[in-house]
């Protein structure tokens with residue numbers, strides 16, 4: 158399977174994108190060891206397994222260095238997992254697919270708005286690059302009337318007034334505007350999975366709220382299967398239908414909607430501290446259910 | 448200032464303008480500081496000269512030189528993308544290697560073309576005019592117009608846009624599904640193709656190809672880029688390409704005037720360096736005088 162779009166991309170055809178069992182993403186035995194066989198050896202991920210259903214919206218929490226970003230990097234194909242691990246997206250085994258080919262499946266927003274957008278190019282050029290995710294790039298004009306209209310429609314949905322600034326260089330936008338654009342670029346070609354890595358962490362509280370609200374809106378409207386990393390417990394509890402906690406390269410908590418709803422921030426913080434403080438012997442953190 | 452000086456500067460501004468555009472593509476668009484230019488310029492001259500002397504049609508010989516430049520640029524790009532050698536070192540290695548390659552191609556250090564029929568002679572013959580500086584300007588103008596128009600179109604295509612974005616934010620381009628390594632190869636190839644093409648044209652116009660004719664080409668290209676940016680402040684792709692030509696013209700005019708005023712040719716390199724320093728320093732000093740915020744010094 159190459160990185161190019163499948164049947165589901167064709168207009169008017171609705172097909173089930175997931176593989177067998179309705180899983181949009183399946184991680185099997187994913188380990189990642191950095192600087193192997195040196196004194197700096199770090200096991201960033203240790204035998205992680207995760208099944209993500211279509212339209213799941215998972216929030217991931219975990220202390221610094223828990224392996225959250227590494228997990229997203231592995232899903233996005235930045236580096237391959239250790240031998241024996243496999244990654245299946247929408248039924249396709251993508252374990253050995255390079256990052257630029259994996260892009261057909263995965264949209265991404267990083268912590269810094271500068272990573273997700275090209276500062277020297279303008280708005281419509283950035284969006285045009287994003288619109289062609291997973292499609293072969295041709296010797297045709299990157300921007301045309303039809304595409305401009307698509308960009309305007311998409312931008313007006315953000316309600317930031319960007320639809321009238323298609324030729325503004327990205328470098329002159331505010332961090333929040335830029336991150337909203339990065340979000341749009343990650344989703345405009347409707348990849349199978351959306352990865353958000355602390356994507357509101359560098360924004361001021363009000364802008365962060367706006368971008369988070371936009372994220373939620375796009376995820377719902379496009380029915381995106383999403384994994385969102387955050388350090389904010391309230392956000393982790395409030396958003397999504399599933400919550401995962403990572404610790405030292407392992408998934409130590411994985412709970413569904415019902416469990417999540419019954420949980421208070423206090424419970425979560427306690428569980429988090431327990432994990433961080435390692436006041437337990439086995440791998441799973443015991444959550445006190447009131 | 449006399450017309451002859453302007454005419455020569457115009458010719459040089461156009462023909463070396465292609466080198467400047469090539470340097471712009473690697474240094475500015477790809478942020479790939481490619482120094483192989485000093486080797487690909489004489490490579491173009493060598494290929495064209497050898498082919499013309501052996502009786503090949505001079506237009507074909509010029510085209511072959513362009514092809515040779517494309518291939519050399521590809522190798523520089525491969526050293527970087529496949530073997531992970533730094534861009535700077537890849538270019539330097541190619542520059543050094545090409546010196547020997549060019550000597551091999553030519554078989555000696557200098558090939559005279561004065562007795563041969565060059566592209567310029569052909570055009571003069573076809574048009575039935577005298578082969579002078581007017582014709583040189585006209586012919587080179589057509590060649591430059593073709594390549595500038597071509598690039599102006601290409602850089603706006605889907606492929607060209609991905610290439611431009613690669614130099615700006617490689618991580619993002621990969622995450623959006625474009626192979627950044629391929630983009631770098633393409634950019635390096637086009638850049639060096641343009642440079643070799645210029646080498647072929649210059650050799651034919653001056654009547655010889657010389658192993659040392661590429662020395663200082665990268666500095667000249669950079670100086671022209673910096674002057675073009677500093678004077679014209681280009682924003683759009685079209686204006687950037689034209690600013691490269693304009694910058695080269697101003698640079699050449701400056702050198703020609705300095706020579707005319709009696710400056711020894713040996714001092715020209717110093718003049719070039721001072722000129723670039725002035726163009727770069729003026730905006731900074733202006734800001735300082737106005738008491739504006741000064742960005743920290745950049746190291747790349």
Ligand SMILES: Nc1ncnc2c1ncn2[C@@H]1O[C@H](COP(=O)(O)OP(=O)(O)OP(=O)(O)O)[C@@H](O)[C@H]1O
Pocket residue numbers: 191192199200201219220221222223224225226227228
């Ligand atoms: N490219 C790399 N090279 C070497 N070590 C790395 C690399 N990337 C991550 N690591 C190490 O892997 C571990 C997990 O890092 P990771 O960035 O995944 O953590 P995280 O959960 O995202 O943390 P944070 O909350 O601080 O973002 C850390 O110990 C880190 O030092």
Ligand SMILES: [Mg+2]
Pocket residue numbers: 225226227354
């Ligand atoms: Mg992280």
